[in-house]
Structure formats: C-alpha cells, structure tokens
Amino acid sequence: MRGPQRPDPFSAGDPPLELTAFVGRRPELAGLTDLLGGARLVTVTGVGGVGKSRLAARLAAGWTDGSGRVELAPVRDAQFVEYAVAEALGLTDHTARPPREALLERLAGRPVLLVLDGFEHLLDACAELTAELLRKLPRLRVLAVGRRPLGLAGERLFPLAPLAEDEAVELFTDRARAQGLEVSDGPEVRELCRRLEGIPLALELAAGRLRALSPAQLLQRLDDRFRLLATSGWEGAPRPVPGGPPSRHRTLRTAIGWSHELCTPAERLLWARLSVFAQTFDLEAAEYVCSGDGLPAEDVLDVLSELVAQSVVTREETPAGPRYRMLDTVRAYGAEWLEGIGDAGRLRRRHRDWYLGLATWCELDWFSPRQGEVAARVEAELPNLRAALEFCLTEPEEAHLGQYLAGSLWFCWVGCGRLAEGRRWLARSVELESGYEQSRLKALWVLGYVAILQGDTVPALAALRECREQAERFADPAAVAYAEHRTGCLALVTDDLARAETLLRSALDRYQEIGELNSNVLMGQVELAMARAFQGDLPDAVRLCEDVRRVCEDHGERWARSYALYVLAYAARLEGAPDRARELLTDCLANAHAFHDLLGSVLSMELLALVTAAQGEPAEAALLQGAAGRMWPSVGLPLFGSAYFNAPHDQCEAIARQALGDARYEECAAEGARLDRATAVDRALGRGPVRPLGALPTPRGPMPHGGGAANRTESTEPATDPARGSRAT
CATH class of the missing domain: 1.10.8 (Helicase, Ruva Protein; domain 3)
Incomplete structure (x- = not known):
C-alpha cells in the first residue's frame, strides 16, 4: 500500500469532492473570478451555511495557475496557522526554520491562489501571515472565506447572498x-x-x-x-x-x-457528542467516544446513519476508508448542547483516550505489513491527534499523556515527513513538568532525533544528553538505549565514524538485552552499516543491511528497508555493479517518496545521479543533481557538511562537468532545478521522458572546480534513522 498522497501545490486544483450537485451560483462564480482578476486579496463574507466554502472550493478547482485550500476551523493554536498553510500547499519541509520561510521560498514567483477558509477564530494570526505573504509574493492571490473581513489594506469584499x-x-x-x-x-x-x-x-x-x-x-x-x-x-x-x-x-x-x-433523543445526544471531533472521524472512533450513558455502542451506527440521512452529518470516501464530517455551524450547535448538559469535559477526555490509543496502535503497526495503512490513517486523523495533543498540553494533570502522545507519533514526524510540526509539539511537551519521567524521556529522545534530522545539532545533543542522564537516574534501560542510539546517529552525520560505531554497537546490544525489535532498531543497524561502509568495510556493511532487509521483508516493513537498500546500492556501485545499484536505488526512492521522506528521497536521488553519470549519461546525471539541489533546502543542511555523505554528489559533478563542460553542466542542472519534487522523482524512476533536453553534445571540458547550480552551499543529511518502536519508554 502506498503512503498518503498530498496535494501538488503548483498544479491546477482537482474538482472538489462533491457528493451532491452544485446548484446555481453561476453569476457569483463569474463575479468572484473577475474580482480576483483585479485584486490580490478577496474575502467572501456571509452568514454561516450560505455556501461560502463550497463556492470558494469550486472556484479554486478551476484556477488554472494552481491553488491550495486551507481549512482553518480545526486549528486552535495560532502558532499552527503557518503549518496548516504549508500542509495545504503540499510543502514538505524538514528544516528547523519557521514554515513561513519555506512558504516564501517555495511560492516565490508562482501564480498560486491560496484559499483561507474559516479564519475568524484566528483572525490576528491569519491577517498578519496574509499581509506578509502578499507583500513578499507579488504573484500570490488570496481568497479568504469567513463571516467577517481580514481587515487588511487592499482587501476587496464579496458578500455572498443566499440563493435566489x-x-x-x-x-x-x-x-x-x-x-x-x-x-x-x-x-x-x-x-x-x-x-x-x-x-x-x-x-x-x-x-x-x-x-x-x-x-x-x-x-x-x-x-x-x-x-x-x-x-x-x-x-x-x-x-x-x-x-x-x-x-x-x-x-x-x-x-x-x-x-x-x-431528532430523537438518541440523535440529539449523538449530535452533541460528535462535536468533540475535529474535522472528520470514522465509525470506530464515534462508537468509542460517543457511546454510553444513554447511547449503547451497538446503536451508534444506526443513529449516525439517521443523522447522515438528515444532512446533519455527511459521509465521504477517503484513502483511509469511509469518514464522517459535520459542518462547522452544525458542530458548533452540538458543542453548545454538550456544554449545556455539562458533559463536554468527559467527552474531550474520551476523545483524548481514543486518539492516544490510536497513536499507540499505529506505533506498533508501523513495524508491520500495515505500514502504508498506518501512514494513511495518521494523515486522515491529524486534526484529531492535534486536538488531543492540545487538550493534554493545556489541561492540568494531563502533561504526561501529551508527552507520551507526542513521542509515540515519532513515526509520523519522522517517517511521514512532518519534522517541523513534530518538533514544535515535542519541545512544548518536554517543557512541562508531568511527574511521569518515563513519558518525558520518550519525548526527549524523539525531540533529539527530530533535531538531528533537521541539522540542528546543538539542541539535539542537549536533548539526548538530558535523556541519557535522566534515564540512567530512573533506571530506564529502553530510554538509555534510544538516547545512545541517537547520539551515535549524530556522530555519524558529523563524520565521527569511530564514535558513531561505538555508540551504535552499544545501543544495538542494549536493544537485544531488552528484547526491542522495531523500525528504530533496524535503522540503528543500517546506520552502523553506513559507518562501516564509510570506513571501507563493504562486506560488513552489506552483511548488516542484508540482515535488515531480511527482517523487514519478514515483517512487511518498508521504511527502514529503503535505507538498507540505499547502503546496498552504495556498496554495489563501489563493487562495479551499476545496474544492481540502479535497481536498488529506484526501489529505495519509490518507497521514500511514497512516505514523504525527503531525506531518503534526496539521498537516493544523489546516488542515482552518480550511477547515471558512471553509466555514460552525464546530462541526465546533471539534471538529477539539479533536482536534488532544489530538494535539499527543504531537508536541512545538505548532508550536514559530511564529507562521506557528500562524496556521491562531488564525484557525480566531477564526472558530469568533465564530460559536458561547465556551461552545458550548468544548463542541465538548471533544467533539473525547475522540476517539482513529484516530477523529479518520476524522472529518476524512469517514468518520465529519458531526455527532454534534446540531443546533448558531450564536449570535454576542464575538471570540476566547484560552483554551479548543483554545487550547494549546504551539505546533505545522513541516511537516517527513525525513533522508537514497539514500546512506550
């Protein structure tokens, strides 16, 4: 199963998922389109239920320059507005920089339409972000949807009247x-x-x-x-x-x-209780959260079906299966009733309990054939998981559960490409005194791990050092092993190979002593293999990664397996088997891209470029380097400045420049830099044209001297590891 698919931020919008016909509104669509043609900020206003959101979605779907729609109603913390916008535009960014910087960089020069829907409760944050985006991105247009204006200079209002x-x-x-x-x-x-x-x-x-x-x-x-x-x-x-x-x-x-x-009494009760969900929910969640005290679990489906029939709830098909949704106006009415009967606190705790259990199940099932299903499930449940995190981190006596939840979602932050958001939740959680050291230790080592992957070594080392010291104090062997493992990973990416090997071997021994086996443990073995390969012991590196591949295939694990394939490809290339290396790398890249793992994607693309150059296609190699160069700023410091991780890039550039000459190399690399990530991956996997650049001359030029479109000022990241696995440390 493939991982969840995120929107392509720069393609024309897909038609909205309309389960019922879109009736009327032709004059409004035409008028709104005309208004956006002359104004960069337009706000559709009107009473709740008048159809503002659906009109905006219909217009955005036909916006030929590309669009992204942000549903802000589930966002409760103003600090997460930027993350919501980045997510809606499909902008995956692993770095420690604020999402706003990534937005400004990736949207520069692109004529995108951004739809901000339901911003009223986050008015100040949305207005401030919108003002900066419009000021710095001259080709951006914003269509806001709400019951009131944003209040910015140049804003044009489009009051939406009810239907004739x-x-x-x-x-x-x-x-x-x-x-x-x-x-x-x-x-x-x-x-x-x-x-x-x-x-x-x-x-x-x-x-x-x-x-x-x-x-x-x-x-x-x-x-x-x-x-x-x-x-x-x-x-x-x-x-x-x-x-x-x-x-x-x-x-x-x-x-x-x-x-x-x-409604019947049971329907009213379910209506009120369903209001605790953020955005969409599935039947199993509704049966757990909303049952009891007058509504048996076995009756929830029948009552929910009646609410669907009455248009109080809508049902929709998603990659994660059937899900249900309440419109914000209807949800707000139910929430008032829930508060009125004094049951809101209990329902929020039940909601928290369900999603805490879901995160625990997903963490366990990440190391299984259901890894793709887990990725899709977490993608669908993120609004509810965020609501549960917010509840835990703002309610007294709940901090330890917030720490546990933030740590248990390591596979989401790391494996599914959400490092920046994960780091914010983790950092916020470890600042709280919970009284439950085990939960905080888990959040600490995951925080250190995420910071490593972002190239932020000083905070990473601080978190891991604190985790190790506290774990030894409280005699928590699992936390000691994870802290030692991640510290070894940090040594690996900073080229301290001897220390990396020592720490990683020790951590693997500790894992074996406590019976720990999961994706993290396997990634520790892959990282040890990298250290061995970089020190010249290819047979040992191959042995370690063949063992990882066997275990992954036995358990249906795909994510750690892709990193093992990277090391095996690295060895195959050095052993003179480029065809074998290409086969391994295309498998690695396809899996990494499916899970939105930017690091795995860009590492495999860099090595694939070198294999391509060595096989006599320097122009294609330069193009792939240019595509990888565009991806690196979203990953972090390219290869962390590591000489070992940077070696494939430098070798490829040397071969390509010598074969093409500087001018032609730069031209091909620039062509690759213009490809979006999905197109670049398709190209690397052989799903695109072999040479859209036309007939390529191969003049002999001088040996490489650095610089150029693909000569990055940052380095690259390590073939990295995940965190955690089967138990709550």
Missing part, C-alpha cells in the same frame, strides 16, 4: 431526489424556501426531513418554531441591527434548532 428563490427550490428538490423522493416545486416548497431565506444549509437540513414529513408539515413546524423564538428570545440569536441582514442569522439558527428538535 428558483435556485433555492432547485437545491431543495435536487436533495429530495437524492433520497429517492420526487417533490414538485409547488407553493408549499416555494414558501418553505422563502421562509428559510435561500440559505443552502437550512435547505439541506429541511430536505433531510422529507422521508418523514411532507413540505406542508415542514412549513408548519418551521412556522411554529419562528413564533416560539419571537416570543422567547431564546438561543442567543443576534438581535436585529439597523441596515443589516440579521434575520438570516436567526433563520439559520432556527433551521438548525428546528432540525435538532425533530
């Missing part, structure tokens, strides 16, 4: 047909649409009731509720404001409340 009567009737009857019901556009339907003021969400909720009530009955019940609210003033609806359209707020509120009243 005919479009409202069309929407209502279309949703009826989707349920197998035929409803005419008679007077009752038209009056109902008028009473609901053409608000799409209100119409969807009303249509969801047609299996039980006729349009005339729906209209009667809606009128009764309007009269009730007019006399009671209940529900906290906003009061009329002169010159504004406040009735629409009350209309939507009324429609949601009315739909809520038509």
